[in-house]
Amino acid sequence: MPPATTTAGPAPAEGLRSARRRSAAWTAGLAVALVLTAVVCVAVGPVTIAPWTVLTIVQQALLGDPGGAGASAAEQTIVLDVRVPRVLLGAAVGAALAVCGAALQAMVRNPLADPYVLGISGGASTGAAAAILFGAGAALGQQALPTSAFLGALAAGVLVLTVARTAGRVTSVRLLLSGVAVGYALSALTSFLVFASGSAEGARSVMFWLLGSLSLARWDATLVAAVAVTVVGVAVLTAGARTLDVLGAGDATMHALGYSPSRARVALLVVVSLCTGVAVAAAGSIGFVGLVVPHLARRAVGALHARMLPVCALLGAVLLLWADVLARTLMAPRELPIGIVTAMVGAPFLLVLVRRARLGREP
Amino acid sequence: MIVADGVSHAYGDTAVLADVALRAADGEVLGLVGPNGSGKTTLLRALHRALVPDAGAVAVDGDDVDALSARSLARRVAVVVQSTDVESQLTAMDEVLLGRSPFLAPFRRAGTADEEIAARSLERVGAAHLAGREVATLSGGERQRVLVARALAQEPRYLLLDEPTNHLDVHYQHEVLHLVRDLDVTVVVVLHDLNLAARYCDRLVMIERGRVRAVGTPQDVLVPDLVEPVYGVRAQRVTAQDGCPQMLFAHRSGDGAPSAHHADVTDADVTDKVPARSG
Numbered sequence: 001m002p003p004a005t006t007t008a009g010p011a012p013a014e015g016l017r018s019a020r021r022r023s024a025a026w027t028a029g030l031a032v033a034l035v036l037t038a039v040v041c042v043a044v045g046p047v048t049i050a051p052w053t054v055l056t057i058v059q060q061a062l063l064g065d066p067g068g069a070g071a072s073a074a075e076q077t078i079v080l081d082v083r084v085p086r087v088l089l090g091a092a093v094g095a096a097l098a099v100c101g102a103a104l105q106a107m108v109r110n111p112l113a114d115p116y117v118l119g120i121s122g123g124a125s126t127g128a129a130a131a132i133l134f135g136a137g138a139a140l141g142q143q144a145l146p147t148s149a150f151l152g153a154l155a156a157g158v159l160v161l162t163v164a165r166t167a168g169r170v171t172s173v174r175l176l177l178s179g180v181a182v183g184y185a186l187s188a189l190t191s192f193l194v195f196a197s198g199s200a201e202g203a204r205s206v207m208f209w210l211l212g213s214l215s216l217a218r219w220d221a222t223l224v225a226a227v228a229v230t231v232v233g234v235a236v237l238t239a240g241a242r243t244l245d246v247l248g249a250g251d252a253t254m255h256a257l258g259y260s261p262s263r264a265r266v267a268l269l270v271v272v273s274l275c276t277g278v279a280v281a282a283a284g285s286i287g288f289v290g291l292v293v294p295h296l297a298r299r300a301v302g303a304l305h306a307r308m309l310p311v312c313a314l315l316g317a318v319l320l321l322w323a324d325v326l327a328r329t330l331m332a333p334r335e336l337p338i339g340i341v342t343a344m345v346g347a348p349f350l351l352v353l354v355r356r357a358r359l360g361r362e363p
Numbered sequence: 364m365i366v367a368d369g370v371s372h373a374y375g376d377t378a379v380l381a382d383v384a385l386r387a388a389d390g391e392v393l394g395l396v397g398p399n400g401s402g403k404t405t406l407l408r409a410l411h412r413a414l415v416p417d418a419g420a421v422a423v424d425g426d427d428v429d430a431l432s433a434r435s436l437a438r439r440v441a442v443v444v445q446s447t448d449v450e451s452q453l454t455a456m457d458e459v460l461l462g463r464s465p466f467l468a469p470f471r472r473a474g475t476a477d478e479e480i481a482a483r484s485l486e487r488v489g490a491a492h493l494a495g496r497e498v499a500t501l502s503g504g505e506r507q508r509v510l511v512a513r514a515l516a517q518e519p520r521y522l523l524l525d526e527p528t529n530h531l532d533v534h535y536q537h538e539v540l541h542l543v544r545d546l547d548v549t550v551v552v553v554l555h556d557l558n559l560a561a562r563y564c565d566r567l568v569m570i571e572r573g574r575v576r577a578v579g580t581p582q583d584v585l586v587p588d589l590v591e592p593v594y595g596v597r598a599q600r601v602t603a604q605d606g607c608p609q610m611l612f613a614h615r616s617g618d619g620a621p622s623a624h625h626a627d628v629t630d631a632d633v634t635d636k637v638p639a640r641s642g
Contacts, residue, residue, distance in 0.1 A: 012456045012482040012494035019454070019495075109450075239470040245461055249451055252444035255413035257517075258437030258465040303452035303497075306472065 023307035026300050030314035034091065037321045041090070042083040044325055046333060049075055058084065081218070089217040089282055090324050091317035092230040094289055096279040098316025099234050099309055100272045101290025102297065106248040106305065107268050108172045108179075114290035115276040118179035118269075119156045122186030124280035127152020129190045129206045133197040145209075146222040149281035156182055157273030161266060170262045171251070175269075211337030212286035214324050226282040233275040234313045241305035243268075248303075286339050288346025289316055295353050364389055365440075365521055365551065370409055370419030372402075379405045380416065381573045387521070392543070392550040394564030396557060396584075398594050402573040403553045407525055410551060411440045423521065437465035441514035443507075443524040451498040455509045458498050459484055462516030477516075484515040488542055504535030511542065524552040528559060537562075558609045561585050569593060582608055 042054045057071050057079045071079075101114040108117075115121055131148035163178035164170050190210075194203045217223060237244070243264050246254050254261045279286075297312040320338075323345065327336040365387040372380040379402045387393045395403045408414035410421055412428045421428045423439055441462070451458055462484070463477040473481075485491045488508040493501060498509055507527055514522055524543065528536040536556070540563040543550055554560045560567055561581040569577040569584050571593045577584045585608055587598040599611045 012485055012491055013478055015454065015456055015495035016478060019457075242461065242464060242467070242472075243469065245453065245457070246464060249458075249461065250444070252413065252442075253461075255408075255433070256411065256437065256442035256444060256514075257461060258432075258434035260433060298452065302454065302457075304454075304457045 023301040027310045034314055034318050037318050038087045041087045041321050041325055042079055047078055054079055085219050085223050086214050086217040088227055089223055090214050090321045092227045093279045093283045094316040094320025095234060095313040096230040096275040097290040098293035098312045099237055100275050102294035102312045103237055103244060103268055103272055105294055106244040107265055108176045109248060119160050119183035119186060120153050120273055120276045121280050121285050122183040123156020124149040124153040125210055126186045126190045128209050129193045132205050133193055133202045146281040150277045153277030153280055154273055157269055161269055170265045209284045212284035212339030213337050214283050222282045226278045229274055229278045233271055236271060238309045241309055244305040286342055288342045289320055292346045292350050365410060365423050367421045368419060370416045372405060372416040379573050383575055385568050387549055387551050389549050391565040394560040394567045395553045396560050396567055397570035401570045403570055404525055407523055407553050411442050411523055434465045439519060440521040441517040441519035443510045443514050443527055445525050453498055454495050455498055456494040458509055459513045459516050462513040481516045484512040487515060488512045503530045507539050522548045522550050526553050526555055557585055561608050585610055
């Protein structure tokens with residue numbers, strides 16, 4: 001195909017401007033959607049509270065305004081002590097998982113990567129199982145489970161990195177393989193812990209935790225850590241987005257552009273382990289968010305990480321909150337584990353994406 | 364000037380480069396040729412320190428590459444890697460903007476000046492119309508031009524290319540090399556095709572099993588008495604109408620077209636150019 005047949009397109013700078021307008025529009029739209037979603041999520045539940053009342057209660061709490069005009073004490077308790085922390089946690093976990101998924105997909109150059117592929121959630125699960133079944137970290141009281149899960153996640157991240165590192169280099173393939181291997185080993189260890197404890201009650205709570213839930217959200221250190229680490233993590237990854245773009249382009253290109261691939265991967269894995277660690281520690285294993293949301297974000301605004309990561313974070317937060325609404329209402333008064341909802345919605349969604357991508361790529 | 368001296372490297376027990384020296388003079392197009400596995404790509408990687416050789420030194424403008432940071436080296440030397448390694452979902456413009464990375468602090472975004480440089484780079488390779496296209500959807504020739512544009516966005520003094528004509532049809536092979544030749548940078552290019560090397564390179568370094576077998580102009584290096592043993596083929600040299608030397612090849616068994624007579628080269632010509640250390 002000689003170049004003469006291709007028609008002249010818009011000037012390069014014009015293309016950049018339109019791409020930026022597009023991502024700005026998506027980011028703004030999703031930010032609005034997140035606020036609306038949060039209000040709805042606080043309003044919906046066993047006791048339905050009018051959205052206007054929700055806003056009034058939150059406003060009063062924020063401004064320290066005494067005297068609830070029109071809101072009962074019960075409503076105030078439900079909104080402020082139960083549902084607002086739950087929504088905050090859901091948004092933080094959704095954003096963290098989605099952004100970590102995007103970062104890992106760039107890091108191992110594989111669109112099927114997510115925080116779970118690298119064994120990090122496996123470590124968190126093992127930590128949680130140890131806490132539930134054998135009272136690991138019992139001295140920490142209420143914080144024993146999340147702390148143990150978080151330490152498990154970090155340990156798994158360090159282990160994956162150590163195994164993948166040979167002769168001072170960390171390659172994508174080795175990282176992926178050691179992640180999968182460590183993940184399987186830790187999953188076996190978790191099952192063994194359940195088996196060895198012989199406690200039916202303990203096994204049930206481990207199972208519940210493995211399937212994921214936001215029901216443990218309350219105003220405590222876990223929530224603060226999840227929100228703070230997520231905000232910082234998303235900001236750092238977005239600011240350093242170009243490194244992710246270059247990572248996705250391959251080691252040879254990284255060298256050519258003056259980057260050290262190994263150093264970039266280590267730095268990234270530290271950030272991702274922290275974010276995934278707090279997310280999994282607070283809400284258990286929630287699959288598919290980290291896998292599917294980055295694909296959606298790329299479809300919306302393209303693959304450049306500087307434009308895609310903010311969309312990814314907001315979309316992950318919105319989708320996880322809606323998944324939580326479904327989890328709370330589908331079998332009310334019983335609550336479904338949110339991991340079941342995300343998997344049921346996410347799996348077919350991924351199939352559609354894969355088929356569409358195939359058709360689009362090979363005309 | 365890029366100068367490599369005494370470069371040796373082994374992958375495990377397999378020696379790939381043995382005491383290689385080369386010199387790319389300012390403004391020239393230097394071709395690295397040799398059979399598969401002879402060490403051309405490894406040498407190219409050593410030149411921009413994507414690979415740290417076991418022994419030997421590489422200097423760019425007199426500065427040892429070991430002493431330069433990766434970023435400052437990337438401001439002088441740009442590389443076009445084999446395009447089969449590239450599956451970028453970025454648009455061509457965003458891809459070319461990545462070429463500004465060595466000039467930007469890690470957490471700093473590209474500015475208007477960078478965008479102008481990137482747009483100009485795309486125009487220089489005749490790919491401005493591809494700016495908004497996703498790189499992975501481009502044809503081989505278009506993609507190669509975008510990758511050259513990304514290298515140009517680094518505003519380099521030296522451009523290294525690893526088999527830039529791989530998987531391209533004849534039209535694009537000449538298109539890409541013609542483009543590269545016209546740039547006002549010093550070029551080191553790994554080439555499989557000896558006839559492209561003959562046409563577009565000022566000088567050639569022929570590498571055989573990790574050693575420099577011959578150095579010189581295409582006229583000097585592309586002679587049957589050198590090419591035949593190195594590549595294990597029968598070769599005949601002809602002169603194109605424009606005076607460019609070109610090679611014809613046939614299987615060693617002897618029933619192919621090229622004759623065993625090398626009409627336009629005398630033995631004296633050849634032995635002259637073969638370095639003594641060729642083993």
